[in-house]
Amino acid sequence: MKKFFLALSLLGLFTVCQAQTTSSSPTGQPPTQQTTGVQSPEQFLGYKVGQHFTTHREVVAYAEQVARQLPKRVRLIPYGKTYEGRPLVVVAIASEANLNRLDDIRTNNLKRIGMMDGQPTAGSTPAIAWLSYNVHGNEAVSSEAFMDVLYRMTNLSDAVTQKVMNNAVVLLDPGLNPDGHDRYVNWYNQMVGQTPDPTPSAREHNEPWPGGRYTHYLFDPNRDWAWQTQETTRQRMALYQQWMPHLHGDFHEMGVESPYYFAPSAKPYHEDITPFQRQFQQIIGQYCSRYFDKNGWLYYTRERFDLFYPSYGDTYPTYNGAIGMTYEQGGSGRAGLAIQRADGDTLTLRQRIDHHVASSIATLESVADRSADVVKEFGQFFDKARNSPVGSYKSYIVKANNDPSRLKALQQLLDNNKISYGYAGKSMSVGGFNYMNRKTEKSVSVGAGDLVISAYQPKSTLLKILFEPNSTLEDSATYDITAWSLPYAFGLQTYGLTTRLTPGTAPAAASATPASAGSGSPYGYVIRWQSMPSVQMLAGLLKQKVRVRVAEKAFELENKTYPTGTLIVTRGNNEQFGPRLDTIIRAEATRTGADMTPVQTGFVAKGSDFGSDFVTGLKAPRVAVVSGEGSQPPAVGEVWHFFDQELNYPVTMLDGNGLGTVDWGKFDVLVLPTNYNYGRFLNDRVLTQVKDWIRAGGKLIAMERAAAFFAGKDGFDLKEKAGSTDSAKDRKAVATDSLKIYGDRERVAISDETPGSIYRVNIDTTHPLGFGLDNGYYTLVQNAYNFDFLKEGWNVGYLKNDNYVAGFAGRNAKNKLKNTLLMGVQSFGRGNVVYLADDPLFRGFWYGGKLLFGNAIFMVN
Numbered sequence: 001m002k003k004f005f006l007a008l009s010l011l012g013l014f015t016v017c018q019a020q021t022t023s024s025s026p027t028g029q030p031p032t033q034q035t036t037g038v039q040s041p042e043q044f045l046g047y048k049v050g051q052h053f054t055t056h057r058e059v060v061a062y063a064e065q066v067a068r069q070l071p072k073r074v075r076l077i078p079y080g081k082t083y084e085g086r087p088l089v090v091v092a093i094a095s096e097a098n099l100n101r102l103d104d105i106r107t108n109n110l111k112r113i114g115m116m117d118g119q120p121t122a123g124s125t126p127a128i129a130w131l132s133y134n135v136h137g138n139e140a141v142s143s144e145a146f147m148d149v150l151y152r153m154t155n156l157s158d159a160v161t162q163k164v165m166n167n168a169v170v171l172l173d174p175g176l177n178p179d180g181h182d183r184y185v186n187w188y189n190q191m192v193g194q195t196p197d198p199t200p201s202a203r204e205h206n207e208p209w210p211g212g213r214y215t216h217y218l219f220d221p222n223r224d225w226a227w228q229t230q231e232t233t234r235q236r237m238a239l240y241q242q243w244m245p246h247l248h249g250d251f252h253e254m255g256v257e258s259p260y261y262f263a264p265s266a267k268p269y270h271e272d273i274t275p276f277q278r279q280f281q282q283i284i285g286q287y288c289s290r291y292f293d294k295n296g297w298l299y300y301t302r303e304r305f306d307l308f309y310p311s312y313g314d315t316y317p318t319y320n321g322a323i324g325m326t327y328e329q330g331g332s333g334r335a336g337l338a339i340q341r342a343d344g345d346t347l348t349l350r351q352r353i354d355h356h357v358a359s360s361i362a363t364l365e366s367v368a369d370r371s372a373d374v375v376k377e378f379g380q381f382f383d384k385a386r387n388s389p390v391g392s393y394k395s396y397i398v399k400a401n402n403d404p405s406r407l408k409a410l411q412q413l414l415d416n417n418k419i420s421y422g423y424a425g426k427s428m429s430v431g432g433f434n435y436m437n438r439k440t441e442k443s444v445s446v447g448a449g450d451l452v453i454s455a456y457q458p459k460s461t462l463l464k465i466l467f468e469p470n471s472t473l474e475d476s477a478t479y480d481i482t483a484w485s486l487p488y489a490f491g492l493q494t495y496g497l498t499t500r501l502t503p504g505t506a507p508a509a510a511s512a513t514p515a516s517a518g519s520g521s522p523y524g525y526v527i528r529w530q531s532m533p534s535v536q537m538l539a540g541l542l543k544q545k546v547r548v549r550v551a552e553k554a555f556e557l558e559n560k561t562y563p564t565g566t567l568i569v570t571r572g573n574n575e576q577f578g579p580r581l582d583t584i585i586r587a588e589a590t591r592t593g594a595d596m597t598p599v600q601t602g603f604v605a606k607g608s609d610f611g612s613d614f615v616t617g618l619k620a621p622r623v624a625v626v627s628g629e630g631s632q633p634p635a636v637g638e639v640w641h642f643f644d645q646e647l648n649y650p651v652t653m654l655d656g657n658g659l660g661t662v663d664w665g666k667f668d669v670l671v672l673p674t675n676y677n678y679g680r681f682l683n684d685r686v687l688t689q690v691k692d693w694i695r696a697g698g699k700l701i702a703m704e705r706a707a708a709f710f711a712g713k714d715g716f717d718l719k720e721k722a723g724s725t726d727s728a729k730d731r732k733a734v735a736t737d738s739l740k741i742y743g744d745r746e747r748v749a750i751s752d753e754t755p756g757s758i759y760r761v762n763i764d765t766t767h768p769l770g771f772g773l774d775n776g777y778y779t780l781v782q783n784a785y786n787f788d789f790l791k792e793g794w795n796v797g798y799l800k801n802d803n804y805v806a807g808f809a810g811r812n813a814k815n816k817l818k819n820t821l822l823m824g825v826q827s828f829g830r831g832n833v834v835y836l837a838d839d840p841l842f843r844g845f846w847y848g849g850k851l852l853f854g855n856a857i858f859m860v861n
Contacts, residue, residue, distance in 0.1 A: 134174070
C-alpha cells in the first residue's frame with residue numbers, strides 16, 4: 001500500500017510539473033498564443049508534448065503540417081532516407097522575404113567562402129543557424145523539443161522570434177538518427193503503463209541491449225561527421241556542405257543525475273579554433289544562463305565536453321568555420337517520462353523539453369543579435385584558409401604505395417568533406433616531413449601523378465586537422481580519441497611540405513582496367529592482396545563458389561613481381577564454370593576495383609609454382625558474430641557492417657545468451673567483439689563446447705576485451721606480462737605513495753589510459769594474418785592490455801620499446817605498451833585462435849585495419 005500511495009503522490013507531482021511547464025514557455029510567452037493559425041503540437045498530436053514519446057514519422061508529419069499552414073515562412077528540405085526507410089528532413093524557417101530568396105542566400109554564402117564559383121549578389125546576408133536534434137536515438141527529448149521550437153519560431157507576436165526571423169535563416173533537423181530514435185520510442189511506449197513509474201529500477205528505465213542510441217548498424221552517429229561511414233551521415237553531410245551554416249547546435253542528453261550543460265566547452269580546445277569562435281562560446285553561455293537563471297534551473301559549463309576530436313557535431317562545424325557547440329540535458333534513455341533522482345526529486349520529460357527549448361531559443365537569439373559579426377567572421381575564416389592557412393605544411397604529397405585502391409578510398413573521404421586536391425604535373429624534389437619515419441627530409445621525391453593537396457583552399461583548417469601528425473593537446477583529460485591522422489589510418493606514404501605546390505587536374509596515367517585486361521581464356525588470374533578491394537573480390541568469388549588459392553611466398557611471373565598473399569584463380573580447378581569463369585572474374589574485378597591480372601602459365605620465374613604446397617586453397621568460411629548484453633554495440637556494429645555493407649558476405653549474428661544452444665558444426669569462424677560479459681556468455685560448459693569446436697578445426701577471433709577474457713585461461717597461450725616495465729626505482733614503494741590529492745584524481749587515473757593513440761606495429765608479413773601489410777601498419781590503441789608474447793603461437797603484430805606515434809598515452813600506459821603483443825595466432829588442435837588487442841575496424845574509418853581483419857577471416861587457416 002505504501003508503494004501505491006507513493007506512486008499516487010509522484011503522479012500528482014508529475015501532473016503538476018506538466019501543468020506548470022506547459023502553461024508557459026521558458027520566456028513567459030504562452031506557446032499556444034498564435035496569430036498565424038498554425039496548429040500547436042498538442043492540437044496536431046492529440047496530447048501535450050511531454051506526455052508521450054512521439055515517433056519520428058509523427059514528428060515529421062507535424063513539420064509537414066506547419067509547412068502546409070505557413071508556406072511563406074516554413075519549408076521542408078528532404079535529404080534522404082535511413083537504412084530502415086525513415087525520412088530525413090531539415091525544416092527551413094525564415095522571414096517571408098528571406099524564404100523567397102532562400103536558395104540565393106545559400107549560394108551567396110558558398111560563393112563568399114569560395115566553395116562555389118561566381119560572385120555573390122549584392123545585399124545583406126542573414127546568419128544561417130542550424131540546430132540538430134536527436135543524434136543519439138534514445139536521447140529522445142530532442143525531437144520533442146524540436147516541435148516546440150518549430151512552433152515558437154512561427155509565432156511572430158513573440159519579440160525574440162521576430163528578431164531571429166529578421167536576422168537569420170533557421171534550419172532545424174528533427175532527428176539525425178530516426179532508426180535509433182524509433183527503436184527507443186517503440187520500446188518505451190510498450191513498457192510504460194498509464195501512469196509512468198519514476199522508480200529507477202522499473203523496467204521502463206532499463207533499456208535492453210543495444211538500446212536506441214545507435215544507428216541501424218549500431219554506429220555512433222555523433223562520431224561519424226568527418227568519416228561519413230553511415231548512410232545517414234553521408235546524406236546529411238551532403239546537405240550540410242550545400243549550406244555551410246554559420247552556427248551549429250547539437251542537442252544531447254547525459255546521465256540522470258546531471259543537470260544541464262551548455263557552452264563554453266571544456267578544455268582541450270583545438271589550437272586552431274579562432275579567438276572569435278572561443279569568444280562566442282562565452283556568448284552562448286551568457287545567453288543560455290539568462291534563461292536558466294530566470295527559471296532557477298541548474299546547469300554547468302566548461303566541464304567534460306571538450307572541442308578536440310574532429311568528428312563531433314560541435315567540432316566538425318567549428319573546424320568548418322562555424323560556431324559549434326553541444327547541449328546536454330540530464331536524463332537520456334533511462335529517464336523516460338519521469339524518474340526519481342538520488343536526491344528524491346522527480347525529473348520529468350516536460351522539464352527536460354523546457355530546458356532544450358530554452359537553450360535553443362537562447363542560441364538563436366545570440367546569433368540574431370550578432371548576425372552581421374557572425375557572417376563577417378565566417379567569411380574571414382575562409383579568406384584566411386585560402387590565403388594564409390594555419391599550420392606548418394602548405395602542401396601534402398600522398399603516394400599510392402603501388403595500391404591505387406587505397407588512395408582512391410582516401411580521395412573519397414576528401415570528396416565527401418569537399419577538400420580539393422589534384423596531382424603533381426612533373427617530377428621534382430623538395431624538402432618535407434615524412435609521416436612514416438617521422439623525420440624531416442631535405443629531399444622528398446615527388447613523382448608526376450602523385451596526389452597533391454594544397455593548404456590554400458576553403459577547407460584548409462579541416463585538412464590540416466585531419467592530416468596533422470600529432471595534434472597538440474592543451475589538456476590530456478579528453479572525451480574521446482586523441483589521434484586520427486589520415487595518413488596512418490589509410491597506411492599511405494605521405495609528406496607534409498612547407499613549400500606551396502599548385503596541383504594540376506590530370507591524374508596519373510591509368511593502367512588498363514581489370515575488366516578489359518587480357519583477352520581470350522587465360523591459364524588463370526592473379527589478384528594482388530593489398531587493400532579492401534582485394535578482400536571484397538575474394539569474398540565475392542567465394543560466395544559464387546569459385547576456388548581461390550593464396551601464395552604464401554612472393555613470386556615473379558611474366559616480368560611482374562607479386563607479393564605474399566596474392567590470390568590465384570586457375571581454370572584447372574574451376575572446370576565447372578567453363579568459359580563463364582572469365583566473366584565472373586572480370587565482373588568482380590570491375591565491381592571491386594581490385595588489381596587483377598590474367599596470366600598464361602602457372603610456371604613462375606621466382607617463387608613457388610601455382611601447384612606448390614606453398615600455394616594453398618581457401619574456403620568460404622561460415623562466419624558467426626557474438627552480440628548481445630554486455631557487448632559494446634559499436635564494436636558489434638563495426639563487424640556486422642563490415643560483412644553486410646562492405647563485403648556483402650553472409651554473417652550470422654548470435655545472441656551471447658544463447659551460445660549454449662548453438663550448433664557449432666554450422667560455423668567455421670566465430671568473432672567475439674569486445675564485451676564485458678563473456679564470463680557469463682562463456683561459462684564452463686559453453687567454453688568447453690567452444691574449445692572442442694576449435695580443436696575440430698574452428699577459428700576463434702577474439703577482439704580487445706574478448707582477447708583479455710582468454711588471457712590466462714586453461715588451454716589459451718595468451719598471458720599478461722608478469723611484471724611492470726617500470727624501472728626498479730619506479731617500482732620501489734615508499735611511505736608517501738598513498739598520499740594523493742583528491743582534486744587530482746582524474747589526472748592520476750588517466751596515467752593508466754590511452755584514449756585512442758596511434759602506434760606503429762611491427763608485423764610479420766610472412767604470416768597469413770600479416771599478408772598485404774608490407775608497407776607497414778599503424779594501429780589505434782584504446783586500451784593498454786599488457787599482453788606478453790606468445791610462447792607457442794605466432795606473434796604477428798607487436799610493439800617494441802619505441803613504437804609510439806601520436807596521441808595521448810598516460811605514463812603507465814606507455815610502459816605497458818612496450819614489448820607487447822597486439823596480434824597473435826595460436827594453433828589449437830586443428831583450429832586457431834586469433835588474438836586482436838586493438839579494433840582494426842574502429843568506427844569504420846580505420847581503413848588499414850580492414851585488410852588485417854580480412855586476413856583474420858579468410859587467410860588464417
